[in-house]
Amino acid sequence: MQVPPQQQPGDGAPRRRARAAALALGVPVRRLANLGVSALALAELWQGLAGALSRELDDRRGFLFLPIGFAAGAALYFGAPHEPLPYAGLGSAIVFAGLALTARGRPVAFHLLALLAVIAAGFAIAGLQVQRMAHPVLGTTLNAVEVSGFVEAAELRPRGSRITLAVSAIERPREEKPTRVRVTLAGREPPPVGSHVTLRATLGPPPGPAYPGGFDFGRAIWLDGIGATGYALGRPQPSPTDVAPPFGLAMTTWLDRTRRAIAARIRAALPGEEGGVAVALVTGLRDAVPEAIEESMRVSGLSHVLSISGLHMALVASTVFFLTRALLALLADFALYRPIKAWAALPAMLSASFYLLLSGAEVPTQRAYVMTLLVLAGIVLGRPALTLRTLAVAALVLLALAPWAVLDPGAQMSFAATLGLVAAYERFGRLVAFPSGRLSRWLGLPGRYIAALVLASLAAGLATAPYAAYHFQRLAPLSLVANLAAMPVVSFVVMPAGLAGAVLMPFGWDDPAWRLMGWGLKRMSDISAAVAALPGADRGVPAMPAASLVLISLGLMVLCLARTRLVLFAPVLAAAGIATAATAPRPDIWVDSEARTVAVRGRDGALAVMGDRDRGVAGRFAVEQWLNADGARARFGDADLTKGAACDPLGCLLPLPDGRLVALSRERESLEDDCRLAAILVTPFAPPRHCAAMVIHRDARTAIGGMAATLEPDGRVVLTAARPMQGTRPWEPKPPPESGGTRSAPRAEPPGASSPSKAAGAPAEPDAAPEPDNAQ
Numbered sequence: 096m097q098v099p100p101q102q103q104p105g106d107g108a109p110r111r112r113a114r115a116a117a118l119a120l121g122v123p124v125r126r127l128a129n130l131g132v133s134a135l136a137l138a139e140l141w142q143g144l145a146g147a148l149s150r151e152l153d154d155r156r157g158f159l160f161l162p163i164g165f166a167a168g169a170a171l172y173f174g175a176p177h178e179p180l181p182y183a184g185l186g187s188a189i190v191f192a193g194l195a196l197t198a199r200g201r202p203v204a205f206h207l208l209a210l211l212a213v214i215a216a217g218f219a220i221a222g223l224q225v226q227r228m229a230h231p232v233l234g235t236t237l238n239a240v241e242v243s244g245f246v247e248a249a250e251l252r253p254r255g256s257r258i259t260l261a262v263s264a265i266e267r268p269r270e271e272k273p274t275r276v277r278v279t280l281a282g283r284e285p286p287p288v289g290s291h292v293t294l295r296a297t298l299g300p301p302p303g304p305a306y307p308g309g310f311d312f313g314r315a316i317w318l319d320g321i322g323a324t325g326y327a328l329g330r331p332q333p334s335p336t337d338v339a340p341p342f343g344l345a346m347t348t349w350l351d352r353t354r355r356a357i358a359a360r361i362r363a364a365l366p367g368e369e370g371g372v373a374v375a376l377v378t379g380l381r382d383a384v385p386e387a388i389e390e391s392m393r394v395s396g397l398s399h400v401l402s403i404s405g406l407h408m409a410l411v412a413s414t415v416f417f418l419t420r421a422l423l424a425l426l427a428d429f430a431l432y433r434p435i436k437a438w439a440a441l442p443a444m445l446s447a448s449f450y451l452l453l454s455g456a457e458v459p460t461q462r463a464y465v466m467t468l469l470v471l472a473g474i475v476l477g478r479p480a481l482t483l484r485t486l487a488v489a490a491l492v493l494l495a496l497a498p499w500a501v502l503d504p505g506a507q508m509s510f511a512a513t514l515g516l517v518a519a520y521e522r523f524g525r526l527v528a529f530p531s532g533r534l535s536r537w538l539g540l541p542g543r544y545i546a547a548l549v550l551a552s553l554a555a556g557l558a559t560a561p562y563a564a565y566h567f568q569r570l571a572p573l574s575l576v577a578n579l580a581a582m583p584v585v586s587f588v589v590m591p592a593g594l595a596g597a598v599l600m601p602f603g604w605d606d607p608a609w610r611l612m613g614w615g616l617k618r619m620s621d622i623s624a625a626v627a628a629l630p631g632a633d634r635g636v637p638a639m640p641a642a643s644l645v646l647i648s649l650g651l652m653v654l655c656l657a658r659t660r661l662v663l664f665a666p667v668l669a670a671a672g673i674a675t676a677a678t679a680p681r682p683d684i685w686v687d688s689e690a691r692t693v694a695v696r697g698r699d700g701a702l703a704v705m706g707d708r709d710r711g712v713a714g715r716f717a718v719e720q721w722l723n724a725d726g727a728r729a730r731f732g733d734a735d736l737t738k739g740a741a742c743d744p745l746g747c748l749l750p751l752p753d754g755r756l757v758a759l760s761r762e763r764e765s766l767e768d769d770c771r772l773a774a775i776l777v778t779p780f781a782p783p784r785h786c787a788a789m790v791i792h793r794d795a796r797t798a799i800g801g802m803a804a805t806l807e808p809d810g811r812v813v814l815t816a817a818r819p820m821q822g823t824r825p826w827e828p829k830p831p832p833e834s835g836g837t838r839s840a841p842r843a844e845p846p847g848a849s850s851p852s853k854a855a856g857a858p859a860e861p862d863a864a865p866e867p868d869n870a871q
Contacts, residue, residue, distance in 0.1 A: 158487060163652055242260065249287070260292070280331070311818065365613040482521075490510060556575060571634075580626070588618075650667070685802075690792055744761070746769060760776060773788045791814070
């Protein structure tokens with residue numbers, strides 16, 4: 096008798112395992128007969144995944160995924176198109192936490208519900224923190240208004256300077272006045288921090304993204320506590336006031352004076368370019384860093400040296416720790432009978448806290464500070480603390496205090512680099528460990544150092560590359576070469592000399608240390624410039640969608656945190672993210688927030704620009720953002736960008752790949768002809784009632800930021816606003832009334848549509864637009 100195919104010898108064991116898997120997953124016995132071979136194989140695969148997940152949880156690695164869930168919840172809050180209900184996240188967190196407690200007997204359900212509870216908690220904390228610090232946003236442009244306030248921050252810029260004012264009075268308020276404003280000054284001598292000044296300025300709402308999917312500068316500025324930006328008309332003048340200064344202004348003033356005094360001492364010893372870099376490394380003031388050096392460090396992959404984070408904080412804390420311990424060891428009674436190692440950790444904590452305040456407390460510095468405190472606390476308690484758990488705790492603490500750090504490029508790159516470094520040393524640290532034996536130890540030291548440097552550079556570079564590509568549309572493929580050449584100088588000359596200079600400054604013997612530091616910085620800048628000049632060093636990439644970054648980030652986290660076969664999902668997630676980025680459509684038309692500058696993709700795929708080239712910072716900022724998003728390394732002033740545009744005093748024309756024309760009307764007199772000749776009309780003015788072209792014009796009621804358009808294969812034009820104007824989020828200006836407001840924002844109208852703006856009273860054209868706040 097012939098045996099049926101499904102019962103052939105050798106097939107029984109896999110089917111028995113699959114049936115066991117199905118039973119383990121709770122599949123009823125009566126349904127087992129209906130499961131085919133493929134379904135049983137899927138059941139077995141699922142059992143294998145569940146087993147791997149169980150082993151991860153048994154190894155107590157579930158805690159490492161809590162910050163990921165918390166960050167995901169915070170990101171969901173900030174990404175919501177409408178403001179959520181105040182207690183929606185908190186209620187969901189309580190519900191999921193209660194369900195998790197009832198499901199403690201079922202591990203998979205328990206951990207899934209616990210993860211959902213953490214995501215909801217991140218959502219809730221983000222909402223509560225935003226509501227706690229909510230402040231007004233200026234809704235319309237105010238031209239030439241008088242503003243008075245206390246100077247909370249002052250910084251030099253490549254052209255002029257910039258101050259942040261805590262507003263005490265503002266002229267002609269049309270709505271609730273913002274509590275803090277950021278104003279750009281023409282001169283390079285801003286008033287001192289802590290002073291009360293009065294100035295005349297043009298103010299507007301914080302700018303939105305330059306293109307759909309771009310960085311939201313307005314939201315970032317609002318989260319810094321600023322409700323309006325603009326530029327001064329004249330110099331600020333000191334003025335008396337009866338208004339009490341803001342809380343903490345005295346501490347801010349003292350810290351600023353301390354930083355400025357240290358900077359003056361450094362510049363006295365190092366008057367050249369190296370002095371500006373030394374000041375940035377010691378105090379965090381990057382005012383005097385030459386733009387050429389900063390750009391070459393970005394291109395070569397050495398810009399992390401300028402960011403005060405782990406390297407700087409670790410050097411300060413460890414130096415104070417070892418010096419204190421060495422001094423205590425000189426006292427025999429203390430060394431023999433007292434825990435001097437734990438005692439030495441306390442001054443190290445205080446020095447790290449002071450350095451955090453002195454350096455400006457940026458998000459990467461906060462991350463390094465929290466991790467440093469945890470390491471020192473581990474020393475006090477006698478436990479090792481430099482682990483992935485330390486990073487997880489630091490992430491949870493930082494996200495709970497400032498949930499908006501999940502949006503900050505510096506925070507993302509700082510945590511990614513630290514995650515890559517810690518995970519790499521957990522897995523491969525033994526490969527660079529010192530060998531046994533004194534002779535072999537000394538002989539192997541240079542090789543081991545080089546191996547450790549290569550491992551650190553590869554781990555940090557690969558971990559931060561996706562975030563550099565997403566936020567800055569650039570890669571540094573030669574960063575490994577630059578770091579191998581420069582980091583020995585930074586580690587053994589620059590940073591020790593800087594710390595020695597800070598220690599010797601009270602005694603007046605700091606000049607030799609600063610000169611040595613300057614010599615090291617000169618070598619570092621030479622290396623940076625040499626690497627940046629190599630072919631292929633500056634690699635631009637097109638802007639990727641947020642979904643790509645999420646997938647690649649998940650792949651990075653699985654790669655660094657998983658210890659079982661779950662790690663095989665890492666390349667799958669990364670490949671999915673790369674494929675999503677590669678297939679993402681790129682806009683064919685870009686329009687700035689004032690509908691005065693336009694970029695059009697030609698038949699060759701390159702962007703051509705037309706617009707007002709004398710608009711200064713506003714036009715340059717938008718164009719450079721578009722070029723970066725397109726993966727081009729061209730700059731605003733390049734002649735090739737405008738050679739394809741046909742312009743006259745009234746406007747410009749550029750062709751689309753299909754031959755149709757895009758018109759930019761500079762004057763009202765050109766609107767009639769442009770409506771007749773062009774397929775798409777861009778103008779800052781209200782168009783005629785009946786226009787044959789699709790019109791994109793400035794309208795304060797529809798959007799904030801720029802606009803982009805994509806051509807469909809059938810010839811249709813799909814328009815997308817950078818940030819639709821709804822006014823429901825706390826950082827969004829409220830829509831102005833139909834007849835008022837002068838905010839610059841593009842609006843699209845289909846061909847032949849009448850102009851509601853003209854019927855209701857077109858928004859008046861502002862005298863000048865506030866400068867976009869290009870956060871470095």
